[in-house]
Amino acid sequence: MRVIDGYTIKAPLGQGTFGQTWLVEKNGQEFALKLFKNEMIRSDYDLKRINREILSLKAVNHPNVVKYVDDGVHSEGFENYHFLVMEYADGEPLRKFIERSGRLSVSQTQRITLQILEGLNEIHKAGYYHRDLKPDNIFITRLGDVLILDFGLVKILDASTLTATGAPMGTYAYMPPEQLQDSKNIDHRADMYSLGAIMFHMITGRLPLEIHSLVEAPYKIIHEVPPFASSLNPATPNKLDNIIATLLEKQQHRRKYTIDSLFIELKSLDDRTIPIPADLTLRFIPRLLHNERSIIEKYSETNKLDGIIFPANFLPKYSKVYEHVRDNGKFTMIDPVVYRLAYSKFSNVQSLVNLPYALSSFNKEIPADFVNLSQLQERAMSVMDWQLKNNPSVLVAPFHFLANTQDPWLDIDIKVFNECRKYLSDINESRPLYAGISVQIESMTDDISPIRLVNHYTRIQAEGYMLMFDAKLDTFNKAHYYAFGRIISMLGDMGKPIVLSRINDFGLGLMSLGATGLSSGIGFIEDFHESILIEEGGGFHLQPKYYIPQLLTSYSEKILKDIFEPAIGKELACNCPYCMGSTEIEYLCQPAITKGHYLWQKQKQVATLNEMANPERMRWFEQQVNSAISLAKQLKKASKNRNIVFDHFNYWIEAIKQIEKERTTALPSIAP
Incomplete structure (x- = not known):
């Protein structure tokens, strides 16, 4: 078996852009060992920075941040490989957890995010930023605990890293715009953007940006606004929806949350209000x-x-x-x-x-x-x-x-x-x-x-x-x-x-x-x-138009003349306070009369229905429709006016x- 500085390699755990991670054992205890690719350490400056950050990381001790155990250089032939040893916990990356679930529930998203924030807060308090938060760097243990991986050890991502060999397209969906535009001056809000992208992925099962090529990646990262999570998962509470949208703002100053304020907001995602008794008056x-x-x-x-x-x-x-x-x-x-x-x-x-x-x-x-x-x-x-x-x-x-x-x-x-x-x-x-x-x-x-x-x-x-x-x-x-x-x-x-x-x-x-x-x-x-x-x-x-309630229809002045001409039409004269039994077309078609009559009749119909239960309302309506059909047939025959229509009434009832x-x-x- 291959041995690296006393650590016996047992099985591969994962392959990333910057190296491979192995399950190793030493003195009967299991660890995770990351072996860095030589080509990812491009200068003495990179080497000094890695060594400097490893020393700092030893000071970060938190249940939600993976613990660093050891580091060194391993020689094979003419090649030297830098390695890092960290604690090992049985579980899986958040990415696989999401893939197995399709998308996570609101409570799962809330619980995981709160733990990420706990660990991230400890990292920021030490004066560092993660710079590469993504579901592959968040580990979910078998007990459901969250561990943040790879803090501080990944080369700061800038425009040049978009060409890094082996970097999956999905990685760029979590990258804040400022890492492309001004990577030397990023702050805690870069991690907050990445966290928002992770939350979006958890609650929707989708990436906030669909990036299919390196050519389109810079434009989408800088300019494309992700959809609201609620448009992909209707169960997303409005409060959570707004938090995610705020964290995914392209402009840093619009990501208004600190870790403390975000933690408080996420503790309660209940959008419910006290129900208002419904007024079902007709x-x-x-x-x-x-x-x-x-x-x-x-x-x-x-x-x-x-x-x-x-x-x-x-x-x-x-x-x-x-x-x-x-x-x-x-x-x-x-x-x-x-x-x-x-x-x-x-x-x-x-x-x-x-x-x-x-x-x-x-x-x-x-x-x-x-x-x-x-x-x-x-x-x-x-x-x-x-x-x-x-x-x-x-x-x-x-x-x-x-x-x-x-x-x-x-x-x-x-x-x-x-x-x-x-x-x-x-x-x-x-x-x-x-x-x-x-x-x-x-x-x-x-x-x-x-x-x-x-x-x-x-x-x-x-x-x-x-x-x-x-x-x-x-x-x-x-x-x-x-x-x-x-x-x-x-x-x-x-x-x-x-x-x-x-x-x-x-x-x-x-x-x-x-x-x-x-x-x-x-x-x-x-x-x-x-x-x-x-x-x-x-x-x-x-x-x-003038409304005739017996026919359930409003008519123009021209058709009204034909309706009131035959004897059966005169029987439709309205005795409301506006019409007063008149069938004089010129009088009835005055706007004040037509409108007052319409109001009076509609209020009367709805008041009648308001006194009934739903089954009675249906029977009443069917009676009104059947009566209207019968009257309309007689009027159409008597007046020979083809504009008196009623066939659609049957469809009303049938539907x-x-x-x-x-x-x-x-x-x-x-x-x-």
Whole structure:
């Protein structure tokens, strides 16, 4: 057997860039012996530095730092090899531990990181930095203890070491940018960056930077911002997510933690807050325009108004109508309208440009604008502050329109929601925080996507949801109604308020699946399409339509004439305080009458449903739909107007019944 200075080599333990490590035995005790490659000691300066650091390392004595036992020079033929002997513990490198597990749990990540910090603190107190922290240099013993290896013995990594023979590409994922840019002036924050990379690897099972060649390594190390760990592992607590992101900042000064402060932060990763009792009262909540103050004030003088949704960009210029509702103790919600800032058309709307969280007067915002934690926190804080300034009943986190569950805005919106919650906690603000969800419904028409979407949004434990789907709700696409209903049903299982924004009477049926609030413009804009955000005109200047509750539909003035012409149509005359039994088209189509009538009827419908349990709500809705189909058939025959449509009503019922049937069926387990 080969013997080195009395140490008998038993087995190889590992091969690294700078040498090979062997399991050795001496006097019946096992040790680890590292034999350095001659080619890695390039000058007398390197040799002096190694000898100097070995002497210093003997003074570092800590349970989480491997103990150094011996060192010397071994001669074989004409070659001299430097060696180092250290304690041996049975176990494996952290890299293999992660590979076996896929990724580590939050508690495992927390426990291992705290032990690394303990050892690192002792090293830093001795006046040294590790300079090469990575999972291969962190050892996990069979008892679960952590040992830091190779401290101080590796040549300082600089740009020249990127060409070191045998260095695996993954090694560079843990390298802080300053080791390439100014390796002679690094400090404790270099080790903190490497620790952040290790934490990222533990909690996600992935490297923070995917580096495939030496050519791309310098650019990625210096410039590429890693994704948030939570985007790869949804179970990552927001607090841990932020710690990792902070440690991985490219600029040293942004890595704000000392070892002591990081240790304190990591001791508790609990993001949970005291639950706020859910208000599941059913409401019709009109989405107001800036010029509807007089209508709302007059209506609320004699009628019950559940509340309103008000676009953020109408404040403060048109705040009077909002304040009237709020100051009368009614439910108020402010739509942040952030989704409009992601489309160039916003630049033509001065009230959007004036929002304190608009990034530019000319450029639409894109996901690349939100890669740093500071950018996400600023968006969260500015949106929350704008809403808090106007004192609504609930708060709504900013959200964007999603093309599908792979849309990069999804992870950004989830992260910003968590930052909103953190900010509200920091300022002791306890009112409910809603998550907004806006998605292209066509992308939800497979079996898995709705489950994946719901899993994304339920993991953040919002106190409520505001939904605005790109879906035309009077077409004959049964899959769209089914997908819409499935999402409502799954979110409804959370027992949280669900407000459906820009929805027609299909929403009345969705109230049997868990929806608690319906919102639309007063007499118009009863559905939402992405084209509204893109095209000039975009639907914001439409004329209101007259709502006929017996037909579950709003009609234009032209169609209304044909409806009220036959005798059966006259029987549909409304006796509300606005219409007073009239069928005079010119009178009914006055904006004040049309809108007041619409408010009165919608509030009445929702109040009726509010007195029922879910099964009764479904039966009521089915009765209303069947009656509407019968009446519409008769009116279409009598008036010969092809624009009186009703076939989509059958799809409403068919979709909701199918979902009700499936509610007791176990859903497949799908990762977000």
